Amino acid sequence: MKLVTAIIKPFKLDEVREALSAVGVTGITVTEVKGFGRQKGHTELYRGAEYVVDFLPKVKIEAAIKSEILEQVIEAIEKAANTGKIGDGKVFVFDLEQAIRIRTGETGAEAL
Amino acid sequence: MKSFIRKLIAVLAMFSVLGLNTVPLVAFAQDKPAAGAKADDKAPAKDEKKEEAKPAPTPNKGDTAWMLTSTALVLAMSVPALALFYGGLVRSKNMLSMLMQVFVTFSLVVVLWCIYGYSLAFTEGNAYFGGFDRLFLGGTFDAMKGDFAMAATFSKNTPLYELVFVAFQATFAAITCCLILGAVAERIKFSAVLIFMVLWFTFSYAPVAHMVWFWMGPDAYTDPKVVDAMNAKAGLIWQWGALDFAGGTVVHINSGVAGLVGAYLVGKRIGYGKEAMTPHSLTMTMLGASLLWFGWFGFNAGSALEANGSAALAFMNTFLATACAVLSWMFGEWLFKGKPSMLGAASGCVAGLVAITPAAGNVGIPGAFVIGTAAGLVCLWGVNQLKRWLHVDDALDVFGIHAVGGALGALLTGIFNAQSLGGPGLVTDWVTGKVGSNPIWDQFLIQAQGVGMTIVWTGVVAFIAFKIADLIVGLRPAEEVEREGLDIGEHGETAYHM
Numbered sequence: 212m213k214l215v216t217a218i219i220k221p222f223k224l225d226e227v228r229e230a231l232s233a234v235g236v237t238g239i240t241v242t243e244v245k246g247f248g249r250q251k252g253h254t255e256l257y258r259g260a261e262y263v264v265d266f267l268p269k270v271k272i273e274a275a276i277k278s279e280i281l282e283q284v285i286e287a288i289e290k291a292a293n294t295g296k297i298g299d300g301k302v303f304v305f306d307l308e309q310a311i312r313i314r315t316g317e318t319g320a321e322a323l
Numbered sequence: 324m325k326s327f328i329r330k331l332i333a334v335l336a337m338f339s340v341l342g343l344n345t346v347p348l349v350a351f352a353q354d355k356p357a358a359g360a361k362a363d364d365k366a367p368a369k370d371e372k373k374e375e376a377k378p379a380p381t382p383n384k385g386d387t388a389w390m391l392t393s394t395a396l397v398l399a400m401s402v403p404a405l406a407l408f409y410g411g412l413v414r415s416k417n418m419l420s421m422l423m424q425v426f427v428t429f430s431l432v433v434v435l436w437c438i439y440g441y442s443l444a445f446t447e448g449n450a451y452f453g454g455f456d457r458l459f460l461g462g463t464f465d466a467m468k469g470d471f472a473m474a475a476t477f478s479k480n481t482p483l484y485e486l487v488f489v490a491f492q493a494t495f496a497a498i499t500c501c502l503i504l505g506a507v508a509e510r511i512k513f514s515a516v517l518i519f520m521v522l523w524f525t526f527s528y529a530p531v532a533h534m535v536w537f538w539m540g541p542d543a544y545t546d547p548k549v550v551d552a553m554n555a556k557a558g559l560i561w562q563w564g565a566l567d568f569a570g571g572t573v574v575h576i577n578s579g580v581a582g583l584v585g586a587y588l589v590g591k592r593i594g595y596g597k598e599a600m601t602p603h604s605l606t607m608t609m610l611g612a613s614l615l616w617f618g619w620f621g622f623n624a625g626s627a628l629e630a631n632g633s634a635a636l637a638f639m640n641t642f643l644a645t646a647c648a649v650l651s652w653m654f655g656e657w658l659f660k661g662k663p664s665m666l667g668a669a670s671g672c673v674a675g676l677v678a679i680t681p682a683a684g685n686v687g688i689p690g691a692f693v694i695g696t697a698a699g700l701v702c703l704w705g706v707n708q709l710k711r712w713l714h715v716d717d718a719l720d721v722f723g724i725h726a727v728g729g730a731l732g733a734l735l736t737g738i739f740n741a742q743s744l745g746g747p748g749l750v751t752d753w754v755t756g757k758v759g760s761n762p763i764w765d766q767f768l769i770q771a772q773g774v775g776m777t778i779v780w781t782g783v784v785a786f787i788a789f790k791i792a793d794l795i796v797g798l799r800p801a802e803e804v805e806r807e808g809l810d811i812g813e814h815g816e817t818a819y820h821m
Contacts, residue, residue, distance in 0.1 A: 255601060256660055258670060258720060259707040262599040 212307035212320060213281050217272045218244070219292040219300040224270050230291035231274060234283040237323065240273045250298030269300060275310055277320050380480040382473070382487075389630035390487045396621025397494035401429045401501050404618055408611025408673070409505050412666075412719050415603040416808025417509045418818035424513065425501045428520050432497040435524055440496055441489050443529040445474075445537055450559035453533050460489060475540025476628040479756065482542075483628060491625060496528050499574045503785075505719030506582030507589045509600075512800050513813045515792040522788035523581060527781045528573075534558040534780075535565065535573050535773065544753035553753075564761070565773030566740060566749060568637065569626035571681025571733035572777040579726025580778050581785035583717060588789040589798045591716035593805050600718075605665050612669035616645055619676045623683035636747065637683035640691040641676065647695030648675025648702075655703045667703075674702035674724050678732035682739065686746045690739030694732055702728050730774050737770035738763055 219227055224241065231239060245266035252265040276284055281304065288302055312322040406425040413421050432440070442457035456462060463472045463485045473482035474489075500520050507516075538557035544550060554562055560572070567573060592600065602608060623641040627634035652671025657663040678698030682690055705723030717723065740746040741760045751759040761769075792798060799805070804812030811817060 256662070256664065257602055257666055258723075259710050260600070262601055264599070 212310060212323065213276055213278055214305040214307045215272075215274045215276060215281070215284055215288070216303045216305070217274075217288050217292070217300060218246070218269050219272065219288070220294065220298065221268055221270045223292045223294070224272075226291040227272060227288055230287035231272075231284065234287045235280055236274050236276055236284060238274070242271045242273075244269050244271045248298070248301070267298070275307055275323055277323060379473075380482055382482050382484055383629070385630045386476070386481070386483060386628070387487060389634070390483060390491055390625060390628065393621035393625025394487070394491045394494055396618045397491070397498065397625065398618075400615055400618035400622060401494070401498045402426055404611050404614035405498065405501055406611070407607045408615060408669070409508065409719055411604040411607030411609075411611060412505075412602040413509050414600060414808070415819055416810055416817075418603065418810060419814055419816050420513070420809035421504070421508055422818075423814055424504045424508075424511075424516050427513075428501050428504065428516065429497040431517065431520055432500045432524055432528075433493050435521065436493040436496050437489070440524065440529050441492065443525070444496070444532040445488075445492065447537075447539075447556055448533070450557075450562065451530050451534060453529070453537060457489075460486070463489060475538075475542060477541060477633065477750075478629060478631070479541045481629060488628070491628075492532070495570060495574060495622075496524065496532070499528055499570070499578045500524055502574070502578035502721060502725055503582045503585060506586040506717045506721040508718040509809065510592045510718075510800070510805055511585075511589050511798055512796060513809075514796045515798045518792040518795055519585075519788050522791060523781075523785055526788070527577060527581065527784035531577050531777055531780060532573050534560040534776070535567050537561060541753055541756070547754050550754060560773045560776060563772055564766075564769045565733075566685045566736050566766070566770065567681045567733065567773065568683040568685045568736070569623045569680045571677075571729045571736065572773050575677050575680060575725040575729025576733070576774060576777045577781045579722045579724075579729055580781045582721035583713070583715065583726065584782055584785040585789055586715045586717040586722070588786070588793070592718065593802060595716045602666065605669070609665055609669050612672045616672055616676060619645075619680075623680060627684050633684040633747070636687070639688070640679050640683050640686060643688065644679035644682075644691040644695030644698070645672055645675035647692055648672065648678070648699035651696045651699030652703050653699075655700050659703075670702070670706070670720070670724065671699040674698045674728045677702075677725055677728035678735070680729070681733045682736040684747070685736050685749070686739035687744070689745040690735065693739065694735045697735065698728050698731055701731050726778075730778075733770050733774050734767060737767035740766060 217227070221243070228239065245268055247265055247267060250267060252263055252267060255262050255264055272288075274284065285302055285304070293299055309318065310320075310322040311318050402425060406422045409425065410418050410421045437460055439455065439458055441460065442455050443453045446453040446456040448454040464470070465472075472485040474485040474487075476483050500523065503523070504516065535558060538561050539553045543553045560567075565572070594600070619641055620638055624634040624638035627637055649668050649671040652674060653663045653668050656667040675695045675698045678694050679691060682694050686694065702724050705727035706720040709727065710717065710720065710723055713722070715722075738744065740749060741763050742748040743760065744763075746760070748758045748760040751757055751761075760766075789798065800809065800812055808817075
């Protein structure tokens, strides 16, 4: 099993969710996050005062998946979240030791 | 608890000192009736006979309805409009403190107004202060006879219930005090605010309102022989002939300069210039600015004191000048700063409203175009270049918008009042009600004199009042309170739970 974490542009969330469903991902967790990468921040101007905003809003998606569909999942995220511009985000992949469905006690791939 | 009691005693002591200081003024006041008040029960029997023959005019119901409506509109300008406008501009950790300061200052001033403020501002006294004839609003309503005292308007034989005038003016006093809060936002102790407000209201708002607005009313000018005597009883700036329709000097310069003094004395916010101090909700700021515009129709058109042509002119000018200022600020910002911002449009709205205030019923449509457009650009400069020159943390730009816009409006009123420039002119002879125009340059200089007097008066009073508040309770909260936010530290609440 793998845990895929992707940081994407917030307005791409719906497209990514649909693309993930299409390749068989049955559940994801979404968090609104802030951060910076190569895109850096931007400046905001309020009357006379200028502020540099370092952290930009992004969306973090976490999906626990079977190892077999990893390549398809990565490809789906890459395609759906791509705008070609700086700040599109990143995908991180982790090995997942265990998964448990709380209601039934199922474990492993059964629980995903 | 102990420290609270000590503070309370200090505040009460201040009240009593204040009372003692002003006692000599009672001598001036004696038992003369309030502005344009009709002869009341003290009038000798002879007059009563005369009145029987020609019954005293009663208030027009349309005027009364309009003035009651206006009063409620002006209330909405403070709570919630100003509170939201200011609240949106502070960081979320100080949201409630901003709302509380406006809400409580408003209430405090309304109470003081009814105890002694109205009397001090709008009864006969000397050229600077009124008297104590209307303490606790005594004499405005005779419960036994069911008689209401009358106040003057700007037309002969057109009285207004004095209580309506008291209520209308109460909202002016209260919002003026609230305006100052923006300059010292996010870093002043709540208790210091209250002490400052009592002092500043008493020694700056009331006398400036008296100087600019108190006069004996049109009905007092019965004969050319009494003109000089009646003029001499009016407020100082009124005697000079300065025009201020709804409070360019009394409200905006008065509060704007006090705010600047406060921003210097209270000092800069911790992290000013280093940390981001971005407005936490421009949505609320936009709501507040729009509601201010709405309420300002009561403020400006209501200042005609009658539902008449003057009110119509003030209403239209308030509409037009404000829209001009929204556009000019926005285009100015777009041109010089790169982007047209919502905060810019909302600020332009307030700048336009401020500048048209002294001019509202005193200029014509051409004046509204020029004053509104100029206000947007000049106040944009006020919150940028001027603010940098002043090296001050006027947090919400009370000086840059209210003092600068108020002064601009007051000065341009002197120009665009002239009938040759489309203005309505002014009453040159109150005995006959004849209307004419003063030479433009003369009127401009008179306006400048009024502006200068107000700046000096409020500047000095604000300085002393902040110093006294500092001595009694201190102006700044502890550093960790300021860092954590005044909401938690001063009020024990948070605005948002998310």
